[in-house]
Amino acid sequence: MYFIEHLIYLLSALLFVVGLKQLSSPATARRGNLMASFAMLLALVVTLVQYPPITWTWIVSGIILGSLIGAVAARTVKMTAMPEMVGLFNGFGGGASALVAFAEFLHFLKDHTPQASLAEASTIQLGMLIGAVTFSGSLVAFGKLAGWITGNPVTNRFIQTVTALLFVATLGVGVYLVLGEPTLPLFLVFTAGALILGVLLVNAIGGADMPVAISLLNSYSGLAASAAGFILGNNILIIAGALVGASGMILTNLMCKAMNRSLANVMFGGFGVEGATAAAVGAEGKTVRSVDAEGAAMILGYARSVIVVPGYGLAVAQAQHDLKKLCDLLEERGVDVKFAIHPVAGRMPGHMNVLLAEADVPYNKLYDLDEINDMFPDTDVALVVGANDVVNPEARNPKSIIAGMPILDVDKARQVIVMKRSLAPGFAGLDNPLFYLDKTFMFFGSAKPSMQDLVRAVRELS
Amino acid sequence: MSDLLLALGVFAGSFGIGYLLISRVPPQLHTPLMSMTNAISAITILGALLLFSVEMSPGQKAVGALAVVMAIFNVVGGFAITDRMLGMFRERSRKS
Numbered sequence: 001m002y003f004i005e006h007l008i009y010l011l012s013a014l015l016f017v018v019g020l021k022q023l024s025s026p027a028t029a030r031r032g033n034l035m036a037s038f039a040m041l042l043a044l045v046v047t048l049v050q051y052p053p054i055t056w057t058w059i060v061s062g063i064i065l066g067s068l069i070g071a072v073a074a075r076t077v078k079m080t081a082m083p084e085m086v087g088l089f090n091g092f093g094g095g096a097s098a099l100v101a102f103a104e105f106l107h108f109l110k111d112h113t114p115q116a117s118l119a120e121a122s123t124i125q126l127g128m129l130i131g132a133v134t135f136s137g138s139l140v141a142f143g144k145l146a147g148w149i150t151g152n153p154v155t156n157r158f159i160q161t162v163t164a165l166l167f168v169a170t171l172g173v174g175v176y177l178v179l180g181e182p183t184l185p186l187f188l189v190f191t192a193g194a195l196i197l198g199v200l201l202v203n204a205i206g207g208a209d210m211p212v213a214i215s216l217l218n219s220y221s222g223l224a225a226s227a228a229g230f231i232l233g234n235n236i237l238i239i240a241g242a243l244v245g246a247s248g249m250i251l252t253n254l255m256c257k258a259m260n261r262s263l264a265n266v267m268f269g270g271f272g273v274e275g276a277t278a279a280a281v282g283a284e285g286k287t288v289r290s291v292d293a294e295g296a297a298m299i300l301g302y303a304r305s306v307i308v309v310p311g312y313g314l315a316v317a318q319a320q321h322d323l324k325k326l327c328d329l330l331e332e333r334g335v336d337v338k339f340a341i342h343p344v345a346g347r348m349p350g351h352m353n354v355l356l357a358e359a360d361v362p363y364n365k366l367y368d369l370d371e372i373n374d375m376f377p378d379t380d381v382a383l384v385v386g387a388n389d390v391v392n393p394e395a396r397n398p399k400s401i402i403a404g405m406p407i408l409d410v411d412k413a414r415q416v417i418v419m420k421r422s423l424a425p426g427f428a429g430l431d432n433p434l435f436y437l438d439k440t441f442m443f444f445g446s447a448k449p450s451m452q453d454l455v456r457a458v459r460e461l462s
Numbered sequence: 463m464s465d466l467l468l469a470l471g472v473f474a475g476s477f478g479i480g481y482l483l484i485s486r487v488p489p490q491l492h493t494p495l496m497s498m499t500n501a502i503s504a505i506t507i508l509g510a511l512l513l514f515s516v517e518m519s520p521g522q523k524a525v526g527a528l529a530v531v532m533a534i535f536n537v538v539g540g541f542a543i544t545d546r547m548l549g550m551f552r553e554r555s556r557k558s
Binding site: 013016017019020021023024025026027029030032033034036037040043044047048051052053054055058059061062063065066067069070071073074075077079082085086089090092093094095096097099100102103104106107119214215218221222224225226228229230231232233234235236237238239240241242243244245246247248249250251254341343348349350351353354357358360362363364366368 | 495512518531
């Protein structure tokens, strides 16, 4: 039986890997997800058969309760609420790993042999540390993304010092728990330290830097599962956790690169105060050209090619379906419509893709930064909807704070229409010279009603 | 101690394989990738289930049960929401 158990664990690990591989194309991705969920089911069943619980009541009621909540949440959540949902799931995974570490510590207190205790104790502390940081950090991320707490970074010298001291102190307690005498109260102190650390770390990250924070927490949730695997000496946990850890790490790197910032800068830089040092460059004396729905409809309706640049504002306003209507109308008029997707547009990796997929925009109309930038000079109109910093030409100015950030070259299109509520700067607190170009028309108003007006106006064109 | 080394080897190997595979996931699928790996990270539920295979105190039972609820929420919710998202990705012939 031991042999069969391990064979099935191996099979399940392989299915996780193959499932992830299927994710390299949208055509096979859904099958990949099914494979991975089957792998999970397999691992669950084998574990329950091989190590039958002494009482089934707790497990069965726990599984029914958790599955129900999970299934209902997955069914009903709006696509625009996806970022906070991912944050919540992250937190629960990390929390579960922390609880496993906690329960194992209680076992460990009862019967530990001195020779085995070193490795075991240190893996338990590690599991608890990562799990607890993931849990509390993800809940803060959830709160920020759902708008329950401020999206601004909460950080200053004092908080940074406290965070650093707390980190050292928590590690110190952890080391004492391993090398000294392990006691429950001390372990609770250690746990509390890790939880507070998670809150402080994520609270210091601004709303617009959330794609990085979410990816990093994603990685941590995997590492927490791996750590639980180390505690239990269970390979499938280690393998699955490592796969997730790697995935989150890749996404974290990509997001940092897309902002041309280091991870340390994102985590401790306190970037992203929305509207903080407004108009650092100074909007005085510069004029913008504004346009109404009819004017914008004329420009778009008589263009040959349009590139739409969606940003977080589109998601906030939930205007994706109206945008899709507009694009359909334009295509009926023979306009070529493409979408340009910046890697950090939105609040999580791939946010805009999901949003537009929900509005039934086919994915072959969506282009990455590298693919689309060469096309702007041959494009009649770039339509910017709720995006700001990802199209700010200031990034080409070596003296700017966003210098070197890869941007979408919308200013190279023949004309630009920017749909925006006001001239307020984006997360970088930086004025956007794009708005003052001769070729730029500002279409002020909140995205949804503006988009609906625009759809109406295009329909009325002869 | 050799067990620990072996476990570290397994971890490093899986991390490497994961890194190679996931580098090939296109940006458009990054959100589904995150929610799917999210669900996979809830594999930690096995650890929660194993807790129940030995005699334990009511306190431990409560901790274990909470871990099961959180992890299974993550598993079911994560895979289901990924499936829902991926069902929305559609390719249509590109209009010229």
